Amino acid sequence: MATIKIRAKLQGDETTVKALIQHPMDTGQVKDKKTGKLIPAHFIQEVNCELNGTNVMTALWGPAVSKNPYLSFKFKGAKSGDTLKLSWVDNKGESDSIETQVS
Amino acid sequence: MINMKRRTFLKGSVAAGAVGAAVSAGLLTPRVVLAAWPSAAFEAKSVDSALDALMGSHAVESSDKISIRAPDIAENGAVVPVSVTAPMSNIDTISIIAEKNAAPLTAAFKLGKGAEGYVSTRIKMGKTSNVIAVVKAGGKMYSASKEVKVTIGGCGG
Structure with a gap:
Protein backbone atom coordinates (compact mmCIF):
# COMPACT_ATOMS: atom_id res chain seq x y z
CA MET A 1 0.00 0.00 0.00
CA ALA A 2 1.40 3.22 -0.99
CA THR A 3 1.44 5.47 2.02
CA ILE A 4 3.34 8.32 0.44
CA LYS A 5 2.32 11.02 -1.97
CA ILE A 6 5.21 13.05 -3.27
CA ARG A 7 5.90 15.87 -5.68
CA ALA A 8 9.30 17.26 -6.64
CA LYS A 9 9.15 20.42 -8.69
CA LEU A 10 12.11 22.12 -10.30
CA GLN A 11 12.02 25.91 -10.58
CA GLY A 12 15.21 27.54 -11.80
CA ASP A 13 17.92 25.56 -10.01
CA GLU A 14 15.83 24.91 -6.92
CA THR A 15 13.76 21.79 -6.36
CA THR A 16 10.84 21.91 -3.95
CA VAL A 17 9.79 18.58 -2.51
CA LYS A 18 6.38 18.16 -0.92
CA ALA A 19 5.31 14.89 0.61
CA LEU A 20 2.30 13.57 2.47
CA ILE A 21 2.57 10.31 4.39
CA GLN A 22 -0.35 8.30 5.73
CA HIS A 23 0.48 7.32 9.28
CA PRO A 24 -1.41 7.40 12.61
CA MET A 25 1.48 9.02 14.55
CA ASP A 26 0.12 7.76 17.90
CA THR A 27 1.90 9.38 20.82
CA GLY A 28 1.22 6.63 23.35
CA GLN A 29 -0.57 9.12 25.61
CA VAL A 30 -4.06 8.90 24.17
CA LYS A 31 -6.70 6.47 25.43
CA ASP A 32 -8.88 4.41 23.16
CA LYS A 33 -12.42 5.71 23.77
CA LYS A 34 -13.98 2.23 23.52
CA THR A 35 -11.61 0.18 25.66
CA GLY A 36 -10.20 2.87 27.93
CA LYS A 37 -6.73 1.52 27.31
CA LEU A 38 -3.81 3.58 26.10
CA ILE A 39 -3.13 3.35 22.39
CA PRO A 40 0.53 2.31 22.16
CA ALA A 41 3.00 4.75 20.62
CA HIS A 42 3.32 4.30 16.89
CA PHE A 43 5.08 7.04 15.02
CA ILE A 44 7.58 7.66 12.23
CA GLN A 45 11.09 8.12 13.54
CA GLU A 46 13.06 8.75 10.42
CA VAL A 47 12.37 10.03 6.92
CA ASN A 48 15.12 9.80 4.36
CA CYS A 49 15.30 11.51 1.02
CA GLU A 50 17.84 10.66 -1.67
CA LEU A 51 18.54 12.21 -5.05
CA ASN A 52 20.07 9.64 -7.41
CA GLY A 53 21.23 7.70 -4.37
CA THR A 54 22.79 10.66 -2.51
CA ASN A 55 21.17 11.81 0.72
CA VAL A 56 19.68 15.31 0.57
CA MET A 57 17.66 15.31 3.79
CA THR A 58 17.06 13.14 6.83
CA ALA A 59 14.21 14.05 9.15
CA LEU A 60 14.17 12.70 12.69
CA TRP A 61 10.70 12.86 14.13
CA GLY A 62 9.22 12.50 17.56
CA PRO A 63 5.61 11.57 18.29
CA ALA A 64 4.61 15.25 18.26
CA VAL A 65 4.56 15.44 14.48
CA SER A 66 0.92 15.53 13.36
CA LYS A 67 -1.04 12.53 12.15
CA ASN A 68 -0.65 11.92 8.41
CA PRO A 69 2.51 14.04 8.34
CA TYR A 70 3.24 16.69 5.76
CA LEU A 71 6.80 17.55 4.88
CA SER A 72 8.34 20.07 2.55
CA PHE A 73 11.90 21.13 1.86
CA LYS A 74 14.04 22.61 -0.91
CA PHE A 75 17.38 21.75 -2.41
CA LYS A 76 19.64 22.67 -5.30
CA GLY A 77 21.52 20.57 -7.82
CA ALA A 78 18.79 18.41 -9.36
CA LYS A 79 17.99 18.15 -13.04
CA SER A 80 14.66 17.38 -14.59
CA GLY A 81 14.21 13.61 -14.73
CA ASP A 82 16.45 12.86 -11.75
CA THR A 83 15.20 10.16 -9.39
CA LEU A 84 14.14 11.20 -5.92
CA LYS A 85 13.54 8.50 -3.35
CA LEU A 86 11.72 9.09 -0.08
CA SER A 87 11.48 6.45 2.62
CA TRP A 88 10.28 6.29 6.23
CA VAL A 89 10.76 3.97 9.18
CA ASP A 90 8.59 3.97 12.31
CA ASN A 91 9.16 2.81 15.89
CA LYS A 92 7.65 -0.60 15.15
CA GLY A 93 10.08 -1.18 12.31
CA GLU A 94 7.45 -0.71 9.62
CA SER A 95 8.58 1.21 6.57
CA ASP A 96 7.67 2.35 3.10
CA SER A 97 9.36 4.14 0.24
CA ILE A 98 8.50 5.81 -3.02
CA GLU A 99 10.42 7.00 -6.04
CA THR A 100 9.54 9.95 -8.20
CA GLN A 101 11.07 11.96 -11.01
CA VAL A 102 12.01 15.60 -10.57
CA SER A 103 9.86 17.62 -12.96
CA MET B 1 -4.96 18.51 42.08
CA ILE B 2 -2.13 20.79 43.15
CA ASN B 3 -0.32 17.84 44.62
CA MET B 4 -0.77 15.85 41.42
CA LYS B 5 0.84 18.62 39.43
CA ARG B 6 3.69 18.86 41.87
CA ARG B 7 4.23 15.10 41.52
CA THR B 8 4.39 15.27 37.71
CA PHE B 9 6.65 18.26 37.92
CA LEU B 10 9.04 16.47 40.25
CA LYS B 11 9.05 13.38 38.08
CA GLY B 12 9.73 15.51 35.02
CA SER B 13 12.63 17.36 36.52
CA VAL B 14 14.21 14.18 37.84
CA ALA B 15 14.00 12.58 34.41
CA ALA B 16 15.48 15.64 32.72
CA GLY B 17 18.27 15.71 35.28
CA ALA B 18 19.03 12.07 34.58
CA VAL B 19 19.33 12.71 30.85
CA GLY B 20 21.59 15.68 31.47
CA ALA B 21 23.77 13.63 33.79
CA ALA B 22 23.97 10.82 31.24
CA VAL B 23 25.09 13.27 28.57
CA SER B 24 27.73 14.93 30.70
CA ALA B 25 29.03 11.55 31.82
CA GLY B 26 29.59 10.72 28.17
CA LEU B 27 27.20 7.79 28.30
CA LEU B 28 25.40 9.18 25.32
CA THR B 29 27.56 10.38 22.50
CA PRO B 30 25.54 13.16 20.92
CA ARG B 31 27.54 13.43 17.69
CA VAL B 32 27.02 9.80 16.80
CA VAL B 33 23.44 9.93 17.95
CA LEU B 34 22.20 11.65 14.80
CA ALA B 35 23.00 8.54 12.80
CA ALA B 36 20.37 6.61 14.73
CA TRP B 37 17.13 7.88 16.22
CA PRO B 38 18.11 9.97 19.27
CA SER B 39 15.59 8.70 21.80
CA ALA B 40 17.17 10.66 24.67
CA ALA B 41 16.61 13.92 22.81
CA PHE B 42 13.00 13.14 21.95
CA GLU B 43 12.23 11.99 25.48
CA ALA B 44 13.92 14.97 27.15
CA LYS B 45 11.53 17.03 29.24
CA SER B 46 13.09 20.45 28.73
CA VAL B 47 14.36 22.42 25.76
CA ASP B 48 17.90 22.61 27.11
CA SER B 49 18.23 18.92 27.87
CA ALA B 50 16.76 18.02 24.46
CA LEU B 51 19.35 20.21 22.75
CA ASP B 52 22.10 18.76 24.93
CA ALA B 53 21.09 15.27 23.89
CA LEU B 54 20.69 16.15 20.23
CA MET B 55 23.58 18.52 19.58
CA GLY B 56 25.79 18.13 22.64
CA SER B 57 25.16 21.70 23.74
CA HIS B 58 22.38 24.19 24.33
CA ALA B 59 24.43 27.31 23.73
Whole structure:
Protein backbone atom coordinates (compact mmCIF):
# COMPACT_ATOMS: atom_id res chain seq x y z
CA MET A 1 0.00 0.00 0.00
CA ALA A 2 1.40 3.22 -0.99
CA THR A 3 1.44 5.47 2.02
CA ILE A 4 3.34 8.32 0.44
CA LYS A 5 2.32 11.02 -1.97
CA ILE A 6 5.21 13.05 -3.27
CA ARG A 7 5.90 15.87 -5.68
CA ALA A 8 9.30 17.26 -6.64
CA LYS A 9 9.15 20.42 -8.69
CA LEU A 10 12.11 22.12 -10.30
CA GLN A 11 12.02 25.91 -10.58
CA GLY A 12 15.21 27.54 -11.80
CA ASP A 13 17.92 25.56 -10.01
CA GLU A 14 15.83 24.91 -6.92
CA THR A 15 13.76 21.79 -6.36
CA THR A 16 10.84 21.91 -3.95
CA VAL A 17 9.79 18.58 -2.51
CA LYS A 18 6.38 18.16 -0.92
CA ALA A 19 5.31 14.89 0.61
CA LEU A 20 2.30 13.57 2.47
CA ILE A 21 2.57 10.31 4.39
CA GLN A 22 -0.35 8.30 5.73
CA HIS A 23 0.48 7.32 9.28
CA PRO A 24 -1.41 7.40 12.61
CA MET A 25 1.48 9.02 14.55
CA ASP A 26 0.12 7.76 17.90
CA THR A 27 1.90 9.38 20.82
CA GLY A 28 1.22 6.63 23.35
CA GLN A 29 -0.57 9.12 25.61
CA VAL A 30 -4.06 8.90 24.17
CA LYS A 31 -6.70 6.47 25.43
CA ASP A 32 -8.88 4.41 23.16
CA LYS A 33 -12.42 5.71 23.77
CA LYS A 34 -13.98 2.23 23.52
CA THR A 35 -11.61 0.18 25.66
CA GLY A 36 -10.20 2.87 27.93
CA LYS A 37 -6.73 1.52 27.31
CA LEU A 38 -3.81 3.58 26.10
CA ILE A 39 -3.13 3.35 22.39
CA PRO A 40 0.53 2.31 22.16
CA ALA A 41 3.00 4.75 20.62
CA HIS A 42 3.32 4.30 16.89
CA PHE A 43 5.08 7.04 15.02
CA ILE A 44 7.58 7.66 12.23
CA GLN A 45 11.09 8.12 13.54
CA GLU A 46 13.06 8.75 10.42
CA VAL A 47 12.37 10.03 6.92
CA ASN A 48 15.12 9.80 4.36
CA CYS A 49 15.30 11.51 1.02
CA GLU A 50 17.84 10.66 -1.67
CA LEU A 51 18.54 12.21 -5.05
CA ASN A 52 20.07 9.64 -7.41
CA GLY A 53 21.23 7.70 -4.37
CA THR A 54 22.79 10.66 -2.51
CA ASN A 55 21.17 11.81 0.72
CA VAL A 56 19.68 15.31 0.57
CA MET A 57 17.66 15.31 3.79
CA THR A 58 17.06 13.14 6.83
CA ALA A 59 14.21 14.05 9.15
CA LEU A 60 14.17 12.70 12.69
CA TRP A 61 10.70 12.86 14.13
CA GLY A 62 9.22 12.50 17.56
CA PRO A 63 5.61 11.57 18.29
CA ALA A 64 4.61 15.25 18.26
CA VAL A 65 4.56 15.44 14.48
CA SER A 66 0.92 15.53 13.36
CA LYS A 67 -1.04 12.53 12.15
CA ASN A 68 -0.65 11.92 8.41
CA PRO A 69 2.51 14.04 8.34
CA TYR A 70 3.24 16.69 5.76
CA LEU A 71 6.80 17.55 4.88
CA SER A 72 8.34 20.07 2.55
CA PHE A 73 11.90 21.13 1.86
CA LYS A 74 14.04 22.61 -0.91
CA PHE A 75 17.38 21.75 -2.41
CA LYS A 76 19.64 22.67 -5.30
CA GLY A 77 21.52 20.57 -7.82
CA ALA A 78 18.79 18.41 -9.36
CA LYS A 79 17.99 18.15 -13.04
CA SER A 80 14.66 17.38 -14.59
CA GLY A 81 14.21 13.61 -14.73
CA ASP A 82 16.45 12.86 -11.75
CA THR A 83 15.20 10.16 -9.39
CA LEU A 84 14.14 11.20 -5.92
CA LYS A 85 13.54 8.50 -3.35
CA LEU A 86 11.72 9.09 -0.08
CA SER A 87 11.48 6.45 2.62
CA TRP A 88 10.28 6.29 6.23
CA VAL A 89 10.76 3.97 9.18
CA ASP A 90 8.59 3.97 12.31
CA ASN A 91 9.16 2.81 15.89
CA LYS A 92 7.65 -0.60 15.15
CA GLY A 93 10.08 -1.18 12.31
CA GLU A 94 7.45 -0.71 9.62
CA SER A 95 8.58 1.21 6.57
CA ASP A 96 7.67 2.35 3.10
CA SER A 97 9.36 4.14 0.24
CA ILE A 98 8.50 5.81 -3.02
CA GLU A 99 10.42 7.00 -6.04
CA THR A 100 9.54 9.95 -8.20
CA GLN A 101 11.07 11.96 -11.01
CA VAL A 102 12.01 15.60 -10.57
CA SER A 103 9.86 17.62 -12.96
CA MET B 1 -4.96 18.51 42.08
CA ILE B 2 -2.13 20.79 43.15
CA ASN B 3 -0.32 17.84 44.62
CA MET B 4 -0.77 15.85 41.42
CA LYS B 5 0.84 18.62 39.43
CA ARG B 6 3.69 18.86 41.87
CA ARG B 7 4.23 15.10 41.52
CA THR B 8 4.39 15.27 37.71
CA PHE B 9 6.65 18.26 37.92
CA LEU B 10 9.04 16.47 40.25
CA LYS B 11 9.05 13.38 38.08
CA GLY B 12 9.73 15.51 35.02
CA SER B 13 12.63 17.36 36.52
CA VAL B 14 14.21 14.18 37.84
CA ALA B 15 14.00 12.58 34.41
CA ALA B 16 15.48 15.64 32.72
CA GLY B 17 18.27 15.71 35.28
CA ALA B 18 19.03 12.07 34.58
CA VAL B 19 19.33 12.71 30.85
CA GLY B 20 21.59 15.68 31.47
CA ALA B 21 23.77 13.63 33.79
CA ALA B 22 23.97 10.82 31.24
CA VAL B 23 25.09 13.27 28.57
CA SER B 24 27.73 14.93 30.70
CA ALA B 25 29.03 11.55 31.82
CA GLY B 26 29.59 10.72 28.17
CA LEU B 27 27.20 7.79 28.30
CA LEU B 28 25.40 9.18 25.32
CA THR B 29 27.56 10.38 22.50
CA PRO B 30 25.54 13.16 20.92
CA ARG B 31 27.54 13.43 17.69
CA VAL B 32 27.02 9.80 16.80
CA VAL B 33 23.44 9.93 17.95
CA LEU B 34 22.20 11.65 14.80
CA ALA B 35 23.00 8.54 12.80
CA ALA B 36 20.37 6.61 14.73
CA TRP B 37 17.13 7.88 16.22
CA PRO B 38 18.11 9.97 19.27
CA SER B 39 15.59 8.70 21.80
CA ALA B 40 17.17 10.66 24.67
CA ALA B 41 16.61 13.92 22.81
CA PHE B 42 13.00 13.14 21.95
CA GLU B 43 12.23 11.99 25.48
CA ALA B 44 13.92 14.97 27.15
CA LYS B 45 11.53 17.03 29.24
CA SER B 46 13.09 20.45 28.73
CA VAL B 47 14.36 22.42 25.76
CA ASP B 48 17.90 22.61 27.11
CA SER B 49 18.23 18.92 27.87
CA ALA B 50 16.76 18.02 24.46
CA LEU B 51 19.35 20.21 22.75
CA ASP B 52 22.10 18.76 24.93
CA ALA B 53 21.09 15.27 23.89
CA LEU B 54 20.69 16.15 20.23
CA MET B 55 23.58 18.52 19.58
CA GLY B 56 25.79 18.13 22.64
CA SER B 57 25.16 21.70 23.74
CA HIS B 58 22.38 24.19 24.33
CA ALA B 59 24.43 27.31 23.73
CA VAL B 60 22.15 28.96 21.20
CA GLU B 61 22.39 32.48 19.86
CA SER B 62 19.11 34.13 19.01
CA SER B 63 18.91 35.32 15.45
CA ASP B 64 16.31 37.51 13.79
CA LYS B 65 17.30 36.16 10.38
CA ILE B 66 15.50 32.89 10.97
CA SER B 67 11.85 33.20 10.15
CA ILE B 68 9.17 30.92 11.54
CA ARG B 69 5.83 30.78 9.81
CA ALA B 70 3.15 29.48 12.11
CA PRO B 71 -0.36 30.67 12.95
CA ASP B 72 -0.77 33.23 15.78
CA ILE B 73 -3.75 31.26 16.99
CA ALA B 74 -4.12 27.54 16.36
CA GLU B 75 -7.66 26.33 16.90
CA ASN B 76 -6.60 22.73 16.66
CA GLY B 77 -3.44 21.92 18.58
CA ALA B 78 -3.20 18.56 16.83
CA VAL B 79 -2.31 20.15 13.52
CA VAL B 80 -0.18 23.28 13.67
CA PRO B 81 1.59 24.09 10.39
CA VAL B 82 5.14 25.34 10.96
CA SER B 83 7.65 26.50 8.35
CA VAL B 84 11.20 27.55 9.10
CA THR B 85 13.36 29.56 6.72
CA ALA B 86 17.00 30.26 7.52
CA PRO B 87 19.40 32.21 5.29
CA MET B 88 22.63 30.70 6.69
CA SER B 89 24.93 28.68 4.47
CA ASN B 90 26.23 25.23 5.42
CA ILE B 91 23.21 24.37 7.52
CA ASP B 92 23.55 21.07 9.34
CA THR B 93 20.22 20.72 11.05
CA ILE B 94 16.98 22.58 11.58
CA SER B 95 15.11 21.52 14.70
CA ILE B 96 11.56 22.42 15.59
CA ILE B 97 10.70 22.59 19.28
CA ALA B 98 7.36 23.21 20.98
CA GLU B 99 8.52 24.68 24.28
CA LYS B 100 5.70 23.54 26.55
CA ASN B 101 5.04 20.10 25.12
CA ALA B 102 5.73 17.25 27.54
CA ALA B 103 8.64 16.33 25.29
CA PRO B 104 9.57 19.61 23.60
CA LEU B 105 11.69 18.33 20.70
CA THR B 106 9.31 17.71 17.84
CA ALA B 107 11.42 17.21 14.75
CA ALA B 108 15.02 17.56 13.62
CA PHE B 109 15.79 17.88 9.94
CA LYS B 110 19.32 16.97 8.96
CA LEU B 111 20.10 18.67 5.69
CA GLY B 112 22.38 17.09 3.13
CA LYS B 113 24.38 18.56 0.28
CA GLY B 114 22.56 21.19 -1.73
CA ALA B 115 19.65 21.50 0.67
CA GLU B 116 18.27 24.98 1.27
CA GLY B 117 17.52 26.41 4.68
CA TYR B 118 13.82 25.67 4.52
CA VAL B 119 11.60 23.02 6.06
CA SER B 120 7.88 22.86 6.55
CA THR B 121 5.77 20.37 8.47
CA ARG B 122 2.80 20.09 10.83
CA ILE B 123 3.18 19.51 14.54
CA LYS B 124 1.06 18.78 17.61
CA MET B 125 0.98 21.27 20.46
CA GLY B 126 -0.43 20.53 23.90
CA LYS B 127 -0.97 24.15 24.90
CA THR B 128 -0.11 27.74 24.09
CA SER B 129 3.63 27.99 23.86
CA ASN B 130 6.59 29.26 21.93
CA VAL B 131 7.62 27.36 18.84
CA ILE B 132 11.40 27.45 18.72
CA ALA B 133 13.50 26.83 15.64
CA VAL B 134 17.11 25.92 16.25
CA VAL B 135 19.39 26.08 13.23
CA LYS B 136 22.86 24.61 13.40
CA ALA B 137 25.17 26.05 10.75
CA GLY B 138 28.94 26.07 10.59
CA GLY B 139 29.24 24.63 14.09
CA LYS B 140 27.11 27.36 15.69
CA MET B 141 23.53 27.22 16.81
CA TYR B 142 21.02 29.95 16.13
CA SER B 143 17.47 30.12 17.33
CA ALA B 144 14.27 32.05 16.87
CA SER B 145 10.87 31.64 18.44
CA LYS B 146 7.26 32.51 17.81
CA GLU B 147 4.31 32.21 20.16
CA VAL B 148 1.38 30.13 19.02
CA LYS B 149 -1.84 30.35 21.03
CA VAL B 150 -3.62 27.03 21.16
CA THR B 151 -7.33 27.14 21.86
CA ILE B 152 -8.66 23.89 23.22
CA GLY B 153 -12.34 23.08 23.19
CA GLY B 154 -13.09 24.40 19.75
CA CYS B 155 -14.66 27.70 20.79
CA GLY B 156 -12.62 29.32 18.06
CA GLY B 157 -10.76 31.64 20.44
